[in-house]
Amino acid sequence: MAEKTEVWQGTLALMILKTLDTMGPLHGYGLARRIEQTSGQLLCVNYGTIYPALLKLEQEGSVSSRWGASENNRKAKYYTLTPSGRKQLQREEREWERATAIIARFLSPGQESA
Amino acid sequence: MKALRAFFARLGGVFKKDRQDRELLDEIESHLQLHIADNVRAGMDPQRARRDALLKFGAVESVKEDYRDRRTLPWLETFVKDLTYTGRTLLRNPGFTTVAVLTLALGIGANAAIFTVVDAVLLKPLAYKEPETLVTVLHEGQGPISPADFLDFRAESRSFDGMAAAEIWGGILSGERAEAVSGIRFGEGMFELLGVPPLLGRTFQADDFNGENRVLVLGNSLWQRRFGGNPNIVGQELLLSGQSYTVVGVMPPQFRFAPFWATKAELAAPLDLRERAASRGGQSLRIFARLKPDVSLGQAQAEMDGICKRLEAAYPDSNTGRTVEVKPLLEQVVGNIRQALLVLSGAVVFVLLIACANVANLLLVRATARQKEIAIRTALGATRWRTVRQLLTESLGLAVVAGVVGLLFGYLSIAWIKSLMSGEASSFRLRMPRLAEISLDSTTLLFTLGVAVLAGLVFGLAPAVHAVRRNLHGGLRQAGAGTVALNGRSRLRSMLVVAEISLALITLVGAGLMLRSFTRLSAVDPGFNPHNVLALDLSLQGQPDMIGQRREAFYRELRERIQALPGVISMGSVNHLPLAGDVWTLGLNIEGRALPKPGEEVDAAYRVCQPGYFRTMQIRLVRGRDFSEQDRADGQAVAIINQNLADEQWPGEDPVGKRVAFDEPRSTPKLRTIVGVVSNVKQSSWTGEADNEIYLPFSQSSYFSSDAPHLSGMTVLVRTEGEPSRIAAGVRDMVWGLNRQVPVSNIKTLEEVIADCVWQPRFNLVLIGLFGGLALLLGAVGIYGVIAYAVTQRTNEIGIRVALGAKKTDVLGLVLRDGMKLAGIGILLGLGGAFALTRVLTDLLYEVKPADPLTFLIVSLFLAAVALVACWIPARRAANVNPVIALRQE
Numbered sequence A: 001m002a003e004k005t006e007v008w009q010g011t012l013a014l015m016i017l018k019t020l021d022t023m024g025p026l027h028g029y030g031l032a033r034r035i036e037q038t039s040g041q042l043l044c045v046n047y048g049t050i051y052p053a054l055l056k057l058e059q060e061g062s063v064s065s066r067w068g069a070s071e072n073n074r075k076a077k078y079y080t081l082t083p084s085g086r087k088q089l090q091r092e093e094r095e096w097e098r099a100t101a102i103i104a105r106f107l108s109p110g111q112e113s114a
Numbered sequence B: 001m002k003a004l005r006a007f008f009a010r011l012g013g014v015f016k017k018d019r020q021d022r023e024l025l026d027e028i029e030s031h032l033q034l035h036i037a038d039n040v041r042a043g044m045d046p047q048r049a050r051r052d053a054l055l056k057f058g059a060v061e062s063v064k065e066d067y068r069d070r071r072t073l074p075w076l077e078t079f080v081k082d083l084t085y086t087g088r089t090l091l092r093n094p095g096f097t098t099v100a101v102l103t104l105a106l107g108i109g110a111n112a113a114i115f116t117v118v119d120a121v122l123l124k125p126l127a128y129k130e131p132e133t134l135v136t137v138l139h140e141g142q143g144p145i146s147p148a149d150f151l152d153f154r155a156e157s158r159s160f161d162g163m164a165a166a167e168i169w170g171g172i173l174s175g176e177r178a179e180a181v182s183g184i185r186f187g188e189g190m191f192e193l194l195g196v197p198p199l200l201g202r203t204f205q206a207d208d209f210n211g212e213n214r215v216l217v218l219g220n221s222l223w224q225r226r227f228g229g230n231p232n233i234v235g236q237e238l239l240l241s242g243q244s245y246t247v248v249g250v251m252p253p254q255f256r257f258a259p260f261w262a263t264k265a266e267l268a269a270p271l272d273l274r275e276r277a278a279s280r281g282g283q284s285l286r287i288f289a290r291l292k293p294d295v296s297l298g299q300a301q302a303e304m305d306g307i308c309k310r311l312e313a314a315y316p317d318s319n320t321g322r323t324v325e326v327k328p329l330l331e332q333v334v335g336n337i338r339q340a341l342l343v344l345s346g347a348v349v350f351v352l353l354i355a356c357a358n359v360a361n362l363l364l365v366r367a368t369a370r371q372k373e374i375a376i377r378t379a380l381g382a383t384r385w386r387t388v389r390q391l392l393t394e395s396l397g398l399a400v401v402a403g404v405v406g407l408l409f410g411y412l413s414i415a416w417i418k419s420l421m422s423g424e425a426s427s428f429r430l431r432m433p434r435l436a437e438i439s440l441d442s443t444t445l446l447f448t449l450g451v452a453v454l455a456g457l458v459f460g461l462a463p464a465v466h467a468v469r470r471n472l473h474g475g476l477r478q479a480g481a482g483t484v485a486l487n488g489r490s491r492l493r494s495m496l497v498v499a500e501i502s503l504a505l506i507t508l509v510g511a512g513l514m515l516r517s518f519t520r521l522s523a524v525d526p527g528f529n530p531h532n533v534l535a536l537d538l539s540l541q542g543q544p545d546m547i548g549q550r551r552e553a554f555y556r557e558l559r560e561r562i563q564a565l566p567g568v569i570s571m572g573s574v575n576h577l578p579l580a581g582d583v584w585t586l587g588l589n590i591e592g593r594a595l596p597k598p599g600e601e602v603d604a605a606y607r608v609c610q611p612g613y614f615r616t617m618q619i620r621l622v623r624g625r626d627f628s629e630q631d632r633a634d635g636q637a638v639a640i641i642n643q644n645l646a647d648e649q650w651p652g653e654d655p656v657g658k659r660v661a662f663d664e665p666r667s668t669p670k671l672r673t674i675v676g677v678v679s680n681v682k683q684s685s686w687t688g689e690a691d692n693e694i695y696l697p698f699s700q701s702s703y704f705s706s707d708a709p710h711l712s713g714m715t716v717l718v719r720t721e722g723e724p725s726r727i728a729a730g731v732r733d734m735v736w737g738l739n740r741q742v743p744v745s746n747i748k749t750l751e752e753v754i755a756d757c758v759w760q761p762r763f764n765l766v767l768i769g770l771f772g773g774l775a776l777l778l779g780a781v782g783i784y785g786v787i788a789y790a791v792t793q794r795t796n797e798i799g800i801r802v803a804l805g806a807k808k809t810d811v812l813g814l815v816l817r818d819g820m821k822l823a824g825i826g827i828l829l830g831l832g833g834a835f836a837l838t839r840v841l842t843d844l845l846y847e848v849k850p851a852d853p854l855t856f857l858i859v860s861l862f863l864a865a866v867a868l869v870a871c872w873i874p875a876r877r878a879a880n881v882n883p884v885i886a887l888r889q890e
Helices: A010-021 A029-040 A048-061 A083-107 B002-043 B046-057 B060-071 B074-092 B094-123 B147-156 B192-196 B206-210 B219-227 B297-314 B329-336 B337-369 B369-378 B383-423 B441-471 B473-475 B486-523 B549-563 B614-616 B643-649 B722-736 B750-757 B757-792 B797-805 B808-842 B855-879 B884-889
Strands: A061-071 A075-081 B135-139 B162-175 B181-187 B215-218 B237-238 B243-250 B265-270 B286-291 B324-328 B533-539 B570-574 B583-588 B604-611 B622-624 B638-642 B659-662 B672-677 B692-697 B713-720 B744-749
Touching: A010 A029, A010 A061, A010 A075, A010 A083, A029 A048, A029 A075, A029 B002, A048 A061, A048 B002, A048 B046, A048 B060, A061 B181, A061 B722, A075 A083, A075 B002, B002 B046, B002 B060, B002 B750, B046 B060, B046 B533, B060 B383, B074 B094, B074 B383, B094 B337, B094 B383, B094 B441, B094 B757, B135 B297, B135 B329, B135 B604, B147 B162, B147 B297, B162 B192, B162 B237, B192 B286, B215 B219, B297 B324, B324 B329, B329 B337, B337 B369, B337 B441, B337 B486, B337 B808, B369 B383, B369 B441, B383 B441, B486 B808, B486 B855, B533 B722, B533 B750, B549 B643, B549 B713, B549 B722, B570 B614, B614 B713, B622 B638, B638 B643, B643 B672, B643 B692, B659 B692, B659 B855, B713 B722, B722 B744, B744 B750, B750 B757, B757 B797, B757 B855, B797 B884, B808 B884
Parallel strands: B181 B265, B215 B243, B604 B692, B638 B672
Antiparallel strands: A061 A075, B135 B286, B135 B324, B162 B181, B162 B286, B215 B265, B237 B243, B533 B713, B533 B744, B570 B604, B570 B713, B583 B604, B583 B659, B622 B672, B638 B692, B659 B672
């Protein structure tokens, strides 16, 4: 296993939103697993930290939650992306892309200035 | 937006904590179960699967903690906890709570009441369109303007976005019972200037001003009162003073035709100036205008000064010395009540500060009792800030409860103040401008809440900070507290008392000055005896046949009938009642003297009276004779003048027998022989200087010969043996018995008329007196509290002194000295403050200087005496300390 990176504040919310967008409704455990997988096991999330983040998103109206049954019939709380959450996701994706593009230019200035 | 949404979700979280807690546990449990199941599927044994799941989840407790902090508003939760605790502590000390709440509520209530008045009278805009740009253009800021001058002003001025004139008017409205209604004539553009659309119908239009359309716009009050709010009133015909008018519109309830001078106007008719367009005499118009947005008051004034100068040069005969003042409308309405209200506001703030100081003192005493509790809190890890917050929450809780009670006090005071305005028989009537607009509303509520919170901080902060500044060690050590009298806390208490005493002294000096001024004012001699005289207005307007001999016969008959009533001494009547009615100043020429130059005319107030007037009013006849029944219309023309006119024109001479020509309205001047001189009477204002007056007998005046509306009414005066208001109904019925079409209005006693003149000083006196009393009471309670507490704390010391042989008087002196030292310092500081502050009272005082030494001295002595009594009670208790018991307390 390669060196794992701690999830920094703020990006967890973006990951949650993106995951819900591609995967549809998920419970907290599923979300945590999925984020870990997507990162190629590079990202280490203490699964528990996802819950305060989910609560914040729910309070802001980006996700909604509902109790339901899991694939193997266990009770679980499912989170769904709301329309306003989708908009937030799009906005944050754009910002993120712009930010990484700028950073990328700084980190590889060779071609530009040459 | 999102943040706001999250805030409300968290706010909601505060109230469903338990359910959310359970949900989180359920969710964590479900998470772990899912994870374990996955792990088992991946081939782990159940125990390892469980351990791995728990490991990957991270610290459950820390997640819960994060979740909880996120879920609700932690500061709010602490606040709610503090508040609950506050509620419990306050309820556990009902005595303390009651005293503190009542003290504060008095202060807050007084502030709420005065603020409500200030807000309605001074702060709220007038109910017109953009009222802040409306101004009046009047002679010396208040006098009327002639039609030709007005038309020139309007044509020549460039500073205004419109200028219009209005004139006072009125008539008798026919119906089941005739009623005299006050009205106003509105010139072209007046409604547009005020900018208030009608509720029903329309206002005036251009062709209404050519004098052919007789149209009326009704005020809301008249429409409701006379026509029951009939929605079909527009288009109906009304009979007003015998003439038919068409109603074209009704104004909304908050609209006033004129916010000053013609405040009683309830209907408006168009003002047709065509006939008078060239007249520069007969000043009767009030001019309203709207300043252009970029023009300042000063610029408008400068322009008007220039126009007046040009008019003076062009028409020296009429316009010499005629200037105008441009004044904001609100200032015109509010007048000099502003000063009084500001002074009252200052006084209530003082009262509140004293109340705050008192409660701060109470809290300091309690802080001593709670020293242990605070020390334990600190020992258990509460930060200073946390403890200060807890203590501040307590004082704020106290303040809010006091605010609610204070609002109730405020509400009652406002109801009381308003009832003073309307009371028929009350001799304490208020003539406050805009009084009807005074009511408790959301502004007042917000203000009161703000004051309460501010007060809570003011009285809570010092004790709270003080409480945590003491160190832990000192707090936990129990014994020995209070053996030292002058520790930091008692120094703070002493300072608070000194501040209270000085604030109380300032307020009391204000009250004392008002009282002195009012006594002076009450001692003013109006020149007549107002005791036991009933006054009522009647008018024969709209009865064209009741003129000349018939009119005189009506009054003669009325006099005979009224004088036959039991308890009636005499009856007389006059056209303009002094202090209440109009004052028409007209010019007179003296026989044998050259005509005066412009600006040097001899003017005199014009009074028409019937025989018996001087006797009824008890106006002294200085020389010559009174009018009599023999002064008939066709007899020798006579007049009576007052002492002032006699002294001015005939110094050292006897004016009786001299002849003057007097220009009466609607009559050609004729030579009249002066037959008598009477003493001076106050004319239009209670404190005004005496001015010239000339009296004409009714039967030789325009009031006898003209049916013009303004020459058709008289004020009848009846002097009685007992309470004059008792015969009011009888007199009115007697008038209607003679002629049903005569409206009777303004029935009141002359004493009420005078009360109306001095309502403002009386209002000032009563309120400042009330606040002074409150300040005194609170200050006395404050000094009593401090001394009484000091005595309890020093019981030991006093016990030892007594045991060592101190006499009762020594102990008494010891305690009194302490108290009086505080009082003395407070009084000295207060005297300084009063000296600096009472200057603002200058305009409100009559014949009393703001630094009146006698008032300062008496108030200081009085306050010192009260302080002495307040200290005497605990001092006596100290003197009676039994040393055996006192020492055993240790």
